Amino acid sequence: MKGKELREWLGFTVADVLCYLALGAVVALYWLRREDVEIPLISAMCLCMVVACVKGMKTDPELSKFMNWLKVWSYPINFAALLIMVMIYFAFFSPRALL
Numbered sequence: 001m002k003g004k005e006l007r008e009w010l011g012f013t014v015a016d017v018l019c020y021l022a023l024g025a026v027v028a029l030y031w032l033r034r035e036d037v038e039i040p041l042i043s044a045m046c047l048c049m050v051v052a053c054v055k056g057m058k059t060d061p062e063l064s065k066f067m068n069w070l071k072v073w074s075y076p077i078n079f080a081a082l083l084i085m086v087m088i089y090f091a092f093f094s095p096r097a098l099l
Contacts, residue, residue, distance in 0.1 A: 005063050008071070015056025019078055022048035026085050035095050042086055049079040 007013055011020075025045040029038065053075045059068040091098050 002062065004060070005067055008063065008067055013056065015052040015075065018048045018052035018055070019075070022046075022052065022078075022082055026082055026089075029086070029089055030093060033093060033095060038094070045082055045086070049075075049082060053079060 022045040025041045025048065029041045029045075032041075056075045057072050059072065063071075
């Protein structure tokens with residue numbers, strides 16, 4: 001395993017750090033539960049994940065086929081998971097929850 005592939009596996013790339021920031025925004029959303037920070041945190045999460053998808057989904061000829069396949073699928077799945085977490089927040093935990 002080369003150094004570049006090891007960094008990908010360990011999650012030390014720019015795209016991975018952006019995913020961590022997006023997850024931090026969602027955790028802060030659940031923790032704070034205030035209406036005045038909902039939109040900025042969700043916007044930050046979406047921006048981080050869109051940039052992470054653009055940066056992280058690029059295939060790299062130096063990496064294995066499996067690693068490239070994993071990169072192409074993992075970032076959109078992470079984005080979808082975070083969006084589901086935001087929908088659950090608005091359905092059950094928000095000050096103006098639907099249910």
